Amino acid sequence: xxxxxxxxxREADFGAWYNELVLKAELADYSAVRGCMVxxxxxxxxxxxxxxxxxxxxxxxxxxxxxxxxxxxxxxLKKEAEHVEGFAPETAVVTIGxxxxxxxxxxxxxxxxxxxxxxxxxxxxxxxxxxxxxxxWCNVVRWEMRTRLxxxxxxxxxxxxxxxxxxxxxAEAKTRQMLGIxxxxxxxxxxxxxxxxxxxxxxxxxxxxxxxACEAMMQDNKALQANTSHNLGQNFSKAFGLSFQTEAGASExxxxxxxxxxxxxxxxxxxxxxxxxxxxxxxxLAPTELVIVPIYRAEEQRAQVLSVASGIRAELAKSxxxxxxxxxxxxxxxxxxxxxxxxxxxxxxxxxxxxxxxEKGQGVLVRRDTRExxxxxxxxxxxxxxxxxxxxxxxxxESARARREAHSLRGPITxxxxxxxxxxxxxxxxxxxxxxxxxxxxIKDETKAxxxxxxxxEFRSPxxxxxxxxxxxxxxxxxxxxxxx
Amino acid sequence: xxxxxxxxxREADFGAWYNELVLKAELADYSAVRGCMVxxxxxxxxxxxxxxxxxxxxxxxxxxxxxxxxxxxxxxLKKEAEHVEGFAPETAVVTIGxxxxxxxxxxxxxxxxxxxxxxxxxxxxxxxxxxxxxxxWCNVVRWEMRTRLxxxxxxxxxxxxxxxxxxxxxAEAKTRQMLGIxxxxxxxxxxxxxxxxxxxxxxxxxxxxxxxACEAMMQDNKALQANTSHNLGQNFSKAFGLSFQTEAGASExxxxxxxxxxxxxxxxxxxxxxxxxxxxxxxxLAPTELVIVPIYRAEEQRAQVLSVASGIRAELAKSxxxxxxxxxxxxxxxxxxxxxxxxxxxxxxxxxxxxxxxEKGQGVLVRRDTRExxxxxxxxxxxxxxxxxxxxxxxxxESARARREAHSLRGPITxxxxxxxxxxxxxxxxxxxxxxxxxxxxIKDETKAxxxxxxxxEFRSPxxxxxxxxxxxxxxxxxxxxxxx
Numbered sequence: 001x002x003x004x005x006x007x008x009x010r011e012a013d014f015g016a017w018y019n020e021l022v023l024k025a026e027l028a029d030y031s032a033v034r035g036c037m038v039x040x041x042x043x044x045x046x047x048x049x050x051x052x053x054x055x056x057x058x059x060x061x062x063x064x065x066x067x068x069x070x071x072x073x074x075x076x077l078k079k080e081a082e083h084v085e086g087f088a089p090e091t092a093v094v095t096i097g098x099x100x101x102x103x104x105x106x107x108x109x110x111x112x113x114x115x116x117x118x119x120x121x122x123x124x125x126x127x128x129x130x131x132x133x134x135x136x137w138c139n140v141v142r143w144e145m146r147t148r149l150x151x152x153x154x155x156x157x158x159x160x161x162x163x164x165x166x167x168x169x170x171a172e173a174k175t176r177q178m179l180g181i182x183x184x185x186x187x188x189x190x191x192x193x194x195x196x197x198x199x200x201x202x203x204x205x206x207x208x209x210x211x212x213a214c215e216a217m218m219q220d221n222k223a224l225q226a227n228t229s230h231n232l233g234q235n236f237s238k239a240f241g242l243s244f245q246t247e248a249g250a251s252e253x254x255x256x257x258x259x260x261x262x263x264x265x266x267x268x269x270x271x272x273x274x275x276x277x278x279x280x281x282x283x284x285l286a287p288t289e290l291v292i293v294p295i296y297r298a299e300e301q302r303a304q305v306l307s308v309a310s311g312i313r314a315e316l317a318k319s320x321x322x323x324x325x326x327x328x329x330x331x332x333x334x335x336x337x338x339x340x341x342x343x344x345x346x347x348x349x350x351x352x353x354x355x356x357x358x359e360k361g362q363g364v365l366v367r368r369d370t371r372e373x374x375x376x377x378x379x380x381x382x383x384x385x386x387x388x389x390x391x392x393x394x395x396x397x398e399s400a401r402a403r404r405e406a407h408s409l410r411g412p413i414t415x416x417x418x419x420x421x422x423x424x425x426x427x428x429x430x431x432x433x434x435x436x437x438x439x440x441x442x443i444k445d446e447t448k449a450x451x452x453x454x455x456x457x458e459f460r461s462p463x464x465x466x467x468x469x470x471x472x473x474x475x476x477x478x479x480x481x482x483x484x485x
Numbered sequence: 486x487x488x489x490x491x492x493x494x495r496e497a498d499f500g501a502w503y504n505e506l507v508l509k510a511e512l513a514d515y516s517a518v519r520g521c522m523v524x525x526x527x528x529x530x531x532x533x534x535x536x537x538x539x540x541x542x543x544x545x546x547x548x549x550x551x552x553x554x555x556x557x558x559x560x561x562l563k564k565e566a567e568h569v570e571g572f573a574p575e576t577a578v579v580t581i582g583x584x585x586x587x588x589x590x591x592x593x594x595x596x597x598x599x600x601x602x603x604x605x606x607x608x609x610x611x612x613x614x615x616x617x618x619x620x621x622w623c624n625v626v627r628w629e630m631r632t633r634l635x636x637x638x639x640x641x642x643x644x645x646x647x648x649x650x651x652x653x654x655x656a657e658a659k660t661r662q663m664l665g666i667x668x669x670x671x672x673x674x675x676x677x678x679x680x681x682x683x684x685x686x687x688x689x690x691x692x693x694x695x696x697x698a699c700e701a702m703m704q705d706n707k708a709l710q711a712n713t714s715h716n717l718g719q720n721f722s723k724a725f726g727l728s729f730q731t732e733a734g735a736s737e738x739x740x741x742x743x744x745x746x747x748x749x750x751x752x753x754x755x756x757x758x759x760x761x762x763x764x765x766x767x768x769x770l771a772p773t774e775l776v777i778v779p780i781y782r783a784e785e786q787r788a789q790v791l792s793v794a795s796g797i798r799a800e801l802a803k804s805x806x807x808x809x810x811x812x813x814x815x816x817x818x819x820x821x822x823x824x825x826x827x828x829x830x831x832x833x834x835x836x837x838x839x840x841x842x843x844e845k846g847q848g849v850l851v852r853r854d855t856r857e858x859x860x861x862x863x864x865x866x867x868x869x870x871x872x873x874x875x876x877x878x879x880x881x882x883e884s885a886r887a888r889r890e891a892h893s894l895r896g897p898i899t900x901x902x903x904x905x906x907x908x909x910x911x912x913x914x915x916x917x918x919x920x921x922x923x924x925x926x927x928i929k930d931e932t933k934a935x936x937x938x939x940x941x942x943e944f945r946s947p948x949x950x951x952x953x954x955x956x957x958x959x960x961x962x963x964x965x966x967x968x969x970x
Binding site for chain 2: 029031032036037040041044045047048064065066067068069070071072073076089090091092094095096097098099105106108115118119122123128136138139141143145155157216271286332388
C-alpha cells in the first residue's frame with residue numbers, strides 16, 4: 001500500500017479524515033451540481049438497511065406510507081408564519097415549466113407539512129377519521145451555502161412522518177413514541193448511543209409547539225442531531241383548515257405531529273465508528289456482514305478454495321441466523337490488498353481461507369472492530385460468526401458510550417471553565433440554565449456551543465444544577481451543551 | 486348503499502369509471518399542484534410490494550441501488566443531441582436558489598442518463614471496473630399538459646436502472662434480461678399478461694439505439710406501455726466521456742443500458758382487473774390479502790367474535806405461507822357496508838365470521854374476483870386461504886389473457902378492415918409492415934393507432950404476414966398495432 005493511499009488521521013485533521021473516508025470507502029461522491037452528492041451503492045446499502053429497520057417499526061405502530069408532491073405552491077409555504085420565516089430563505093424555486101414562465105412559482109419541498117396538511121384537511125371530517133398516521137420516504141431540498149457529504153447537502157433523502165390526532169395528549173404521546181423509535185434505531189442498529197430531550201425555543205422546528213431530538217457524540221466530541229420529532233400543536237391545522245367534528249358534535253382543529261430522519265445519519269455513523277484505517281459498520285446495518293478472502297498460489301488451489309468459499313456463503317445464507325456473505329474472487333489482487341480494501345469499507349468480519357486452512361478444516365476469522373484473529377473449525381463457522389456479529393454490535397455500542405461518557409462533564413461548572421472546555425477538546429457539558437434567551441444566545445456567540453437538548457429524566461445528572469452557568473440566577477432546567485454539526 | 490355512491494360502469498364511460506375508482510378506493514388524490522397527485526396508502530402499498538418484488542429480482546442479477554441528484558445542469562441535458570430534443574420541452578426548471586437567480590438553471594430530472602453517465606465516467610477507468618450495474622428508486626418530473634391519475638402525471642415515482650459494459654453483446658443481453666424481469670413482475674405479481682418486443686425508430690427512447698417494452702391490454706382494448714428497457718449503444722458514453730482501457734490496452738467507449746418502470750403500472754392494474762364494483766388486486770401485490778369482517782348483534786357476541794378473529798389473524802400471519810390479514814373492527818358500520826368497502830378496495834379474500842359460524846366452527850370465505858362463497862372449517866382455514874390466494878392469482882392472469890386474446894386480431898387484414906376495428910372496439914392487431922416511417926405515421930394520423938411493438942418471436946403469428954397492411958409492399962416485420970395510453 002502506497003503512503004499516499006493512507007487516510008489522514010483523525011488526530012491530524014478530523015474534517016479531512018471524514019471527507020477522505022467517505023470518498024475512498026465509496027459511500028458517496030461529489031456530483032456535477034454544487035452541493036448535491038451521489039450516494040454510491042456502499043452508502044446506499046446502509047441507508048436501505050436503515051429504511052427497513054425504521055419502516056418495520058413505524059408500521060408496527062399503525063403508520064402507513066404514502067407519497068405527496070415534490071412541488072409546493074409558494075402561497076402554501078406562506079400560510080404558517082413561523083414556518084415560512086424558517087424555510088423560505090433556503091428554497092429552490094421552479095419558475096419555468098414546459099418552456100413557459102409559471103403564474104405561481106413552485107417551491108421544491110424543504111419539508112412537506114404544508115402540502116400534506118392541505119390533503120389531511122380534505123380527508124378528515126369526523127373524529128372517526130382520526131388518528132391519521134402517514135409517512136413518506138422522499139428527497140427534500142434546502143439551499144445550503146456550505147455543504148458537506150451526508151452532513152449538510154442541498155438535496156438529501158429522508159422520511160417524514162405526519163400524524164393528526166383528536167387530542168393534544170395523543171399528539172404528544174405520538175411525538176414521544178416516534179422519538180423512542182429513533183433512539184432504538186440509533187442504538188440497536190447504528191450502535192450510536194444518544195441523549196434524548198427537548199429543544200429550546202430558539203432551536204425548535206419552525207412552526208412546532210415543541211421539538212424533541214436524539215443527539216449523538218462524534219469522535220471530535222461535537223454533537224450530531226440525527227433526527228427530530230415535533231409536536232406541532234394546532235398550528236398547521238389552523239393554517240390549513242384541518243378541523244374535525246368531535247364525538248359531541250363540536251368542531252375542533254386537529255393536533256398534529258411530524259418527525260424525520262435523514263441520510264445525515266450515515267455521516268454520523270462514519271464519525272462515530274470510523275478509525276484511521278477506515279470504516280467500521282455495525283453488523284446490523286452492514287450490507288455485507290462477512291467477506292471471504294480466498295488465498296491461493298497455484299491455479300488448482302484457486303478452484304478448490306473458491307469452491308469451499310461459495311459453499312460457506314450458501315451455508316451461512318441459509319443458517320438459523322442468516323449472514324450476508326460476499327466472496328472476494330477478484331483476480332490480479334493480493335490477499336493483503338483485499339484485506340486493506342475491506343477494512344477501509346468497514347465490513348465487520350473477514351474470513352481468510354487458504355489451502356493450509358483447508359487441510360486443517362478451518363478458516364481464520366478477523367474482527368474489523370478490534371482486528372482480533374481466531375482460527376475457527378469450518379463446522380462451527382455459522383454459529384461462531386453469528387455470535388461474533390452480535391458481540392461486535394454490542395461492543396461497538398459500548399465502546400461509543402464509554403467514549404461519550406469520558407467526554408461528558410457533569411456537576412457544578414464555572415463559565416470560565418466551560419469556555420476552556422469548549423475552546424479545548426469539547427464534549428457534552430451538563431449545566432444549569434435560567435431559561436432565558438439572553439444567556440443561551442450569549443453563550444452561543446462566545447463559545448459556538450449550543451443547548452443540544454434539555455435532557456430527558458434518565459439523562460439528567462443525579463443532582464439537579466441549582467444555578468445558571470452564565471448569569472448565576474436560579475436554574476429552571478438542566479441543559480446539555482455542545483458544539484454541533 | 487345509496488345510488489350516488491355507485492361507480493359509473495366501464496361500459497357507460499371507461500374514463501369516468503377509472504377516475505372514480507382511483508379516488509373512491511383511495512389509491513390516489515388530486516393535489517394542490519396542477520398535474521401532481523398524492524399517492525394514498527392504499528395505492529402506495531401496491532407500489533411498495535411492487536418495489537420489493539422488482540428490487541429482489543434486480544439484486545439477484547448483481548444490480549445495486551444508489552442515488553443521484555434531482556437536479557441536472559441545463560448544459561448536461563444538451564450533451565446528447567436526440568436526448569435534449571426529446572426531453573427539453575417538457576422540463577421543470579429551477580432558476581432561483583436561496584433567494585438568488587442562478588447562473589446556470591437546474592433542470593428537475595425527467596430521467597437521469599446525463600447526470601448518471603457523468604458519474605460513471607469518473608468511476609470507470611479499466612475493463613476491470615465493468616460491468617457497472619446501478620439502479621435508483623426516485624421521483625422524476627415531466628411537464629405534461631393533460632394529466633391523469635397514475636397514467637400521466639407531472640411528477641411520478643419510478644426506478645431507473647443504468648448499466649455500463651465492455652461489449653455491445655453484453656449490453657444487449659442486459660437490456661433483454663431486464664425486460665424479462667419486467668415481464669415476470671407484470672405477469673407473476675400483477676397478473677397482467679404482456680406482449681414484449683422492440684419499439685420502432687419513431688417510438689424509441691430519445692438517445693437509445695433500440696428500445697424494448699412490455700405492452701398490456703386494458704379493458705377498453707387500448708394498450709398500456711408499462712415499462713421500457715433501452716440499449717443505449719455508445720451514445721451517452723461518447724457524450725459524457727465514459728471510456729475504459731480494454732484488456733489489450735486500447736481505449737474504448739462503454740456500452741450502456743437503461744430501464745425503467747413507474748407508478749403508471751398501478752393505473753394499468755386498475756384498468757386490467759377492476760370491475761363495476763371496484764378494484765381487484767392480485768394477491769401477491771395486495772397489502773391486505775384477507776380481511777375478516779366480524780358479525781354480531783349483542784355486545785357480548787362482539788367480544789367473542791373479535792377475539793376469534795384476532796386469533797385467526799395471528800395464526801395466518803405465522804402459518805407456513807404467511808397471509809397478510811386485517812380485522813375490520815370498525816363500530817357503527819354494518820357488515821354489509823364493510824363488504825361494500827372492501828370490495829371497492831379490491832382485497833382478494835374476505836372472511837365473514839358470525840356467532841352462528843362460530844357455533845359450527847367455521848367461517849365463510851368470499852373471493853373478490855369471482856364473488857364465490859364457501860364455508861370453511863376454521864381448522865382448515867390457513868391451508869384453504871393460502872390455496873385460494875394462489876388460485877385467484879392464477880385465475881386473474883388467465884382471465885386477463887383470455888380477454889386479451891379475444892380482442893386480438895391476427896392473419897391477413899385489409900387496411901379498411903383495420904380502420905373499422907380501430908374506429909370500433911379496438912384491440913391488438915398483428916399485421917405486416919414495410920418498415921417505412923411513411924406508412925407508420927400515415928396510419929397513426931388516420932387511426933390514432935401506433936405500432937406498440939415489433940413482437941418478440943413467441944408473440945408473432947404462426948404465419949408471418951407477407952405484405953404491408955398500408956402500402957402493400959413486402960413486409961419486413963410483423964407489427965402489433967393498437968391505440969395506447
